[in-house]
Amino acid sequence: MSYIVKSKIRELAKELDVSISSEADEVISDAVKDIITKAAKRAEANGRKTVKARDI
Numbered sequence: 361m362s363y364i365v366k367s368k369i370r371e372l373a374k375e376l377d378v379s380i381s382s383e384a385d386e387v388i389s390d391a392v393k394d395i396i397t398k399a400a401k402r403a404e405a406n407g408r409k410t411v412k413a414r415d416i
Contacts, residue, residue: 363392 366385373380380388399415406415 362386363389363396 362385364385369380369385369388395416396411399411402415403409403411
């Protein structure tokens with residue numbers, strides 16, 4: 361399952377004048393999943409169900 365919008369990643373890459381491989385898409389998606397998972401655990405540890413910027 362992908363956690364990113366590939367067209368938006370491509371849009372940013374184009375602005376930066378680079379290309380993104382499909383392999384990089386997968387790694388970026390995995391990184392997003394890890395960030396959200398860690399933030400959710402931190403929020404839960406602090407008695408909240410809402411992830412806030414400070415959890416990231």
